[in-house]
Amino acid sequence: MRHDGISARGLSKRFGPVTAVRDLTFDVPAGQVTGFLGPNGAGKSTTLRMILGLVRPSAGEALIGGHRYDDLPQPRRAVGAVLETTGFHPGRRGRDHLRVAARAAGLPAGRVDEVLDRVGLTDAAGRRVRGYSLGMRQRLGLAAALLGDPQVLILDEPANGLDPAGMAWLRGLLRDLAAQGRTVLFSSHVLSEVAQTVDHLVIVHDGSLRYAGPLDGLDGPLETAFLTLVGGTADVR
Numbered sequence: 001m002r003h004d005g006i007s008a009r010g011l012s013k014r015f016g017p018v019t020a021v022r023d024l025t026f027d028v029p030a031g032q033v034t035g036f037l038g039p040n041g042a043g044k045s046t047t048l049r050m051i052l053g054l055v056r057p058s059a060g061e062a063l064i065g066g067h068r069y070d071d072l073p074q075p076r077r078a079v080g081a082v083l084e085t086t087g088f089h090p091g092r093r094g095r096d097h098l099r100v101a102a103r104a105a106g107l108p109a110g111r112v113d114e115v116l117d118r119v120g121l122t123d124a125a126g127r128r129v130r131g132y133s134l135g136m137r138q139r140l141g142l143a144a145a146l147l148g149d150p151q152v153l154i155l156d157e158p159a160n161g162l163d164p165a166g167m168a169w170l171r172g173l174l175r176d177l178a179a180q181g182r183t184v185l186f187s188s189h190v191l192s193e194v195a196q197t198v199d200h201l202v203i204v205h206d207g208s209l210r211y212a213g214p215l216d217g218l219d220g221p222l223e224t225a226f227l228t229l230v231g232g233t234a235d236v237r
């Protein structure tokens with residue numbers, strides 16, 4: 001059995017006077033879907049970026065299967081990520097975007113049609129990305145993340161822009177990927193969706209860990225427990 005979970009150990013990040021992430025220690029198990037929750041400005045995106053080697057920690061480390069991202073033998077195949085929906089050239093067609101990404105990662109062109117089918121974009125693949133809805137861009141980002149058939153998926157708000165049918169589809173996709181033994185970590189603000197999708201949770205507030213453990217280890221329903229853990233504040237830091 002492979003152990004490709006994610007672990008953060010004392011992970012911290014300061015941006016000048018702002019401490020975005022403070023001494024986070026948690027594990028994200030393989031074979032499960034893990035939700036990453038926290039209010040606006042809690043440090044989720046910064047943490048995901050540190051896991052992916054895009055932001056250098058001020059202290060501590062983030063490991064994937066025991067390695068730092070940059071030390072993985074084939075990071076672009078081992079880890080698929082969707083960080084934002086704006087990274088597409090608007091004049092490029094969806095299929096061409098994936099072809100370019102496949103070539104850059106040294107992957108066979110045949111993967112492109114496979115991932116388009118997996119995310120339900122086959123019919124729209126010949127259209128230019130500028131005409132895509134937000135939900136279609138999310139699907140294209142997911143397709144790009146799946147190109148390398150990665151063991152680990154890291155997704156920043158993948159449900160953003162999806163309609164109810166799209167959310168149900170995403171839930172099924174994430175659960176299928178986890179059932180295959182993959183590690184799936186995604187951030188979200190939609191608690192009702194998270195409650196239906198995840199096995200495991202990491203909750204942060206103001207850069208600090210508030211909870212890491214199974215969904216059923218929470219004290220009460222997710223929304224109640226979440227608001228208690230983050231102090232019920234609507235302040236953005």
Ligand SMILES: Nc1ncnc2c1ncn2[C@@H]1O[C@H](COP(=O)(O)OP(=O)(O)OP(=O)(O)O)[C@@H](O)[C@H]1O
Nearest residue numbers: 015018020038039040041042043044045046047237
């Ligand atoms: N490059 C940067 N320079 C300075 N401050 C930053 C930078 N990136 C993030 N921050 C700050 O770090 C804190 C955490 O931001 P981050 O984007 O990680 O939070 P988040 O939990 O992803 O928020 P949201 O849910 O709103 O996306 C915020 O106070 C933010 O302003």
